[in-house]
Amino acid sequence: MTDFWARLEEAFGPAYARSMAADHSFAGLGDRTIDKAIADGVETATIWRAVVAAYPDRVPSRLR
Secondary structure, X not given: OHHHHHHHHHHHOXXXXXXXXXXXXXXXXXXXXXXXXHHOOOOHHHHHHHHHHHOOOOOOHXXX
């Protein structure tokens, strides 16, 4: 979980990462937010892949 949040914050900045987690629904997560997917028990690796798929230009290759 710590690694997931560190990657998200590095890619999007701390404030935007938390906002995105709460407010943005991802198709790759069944139209759930990151927070909802975590609450539903989805593995963070699966969530991270959905973030990378949605924002391929925003996530540096070293964080993929």
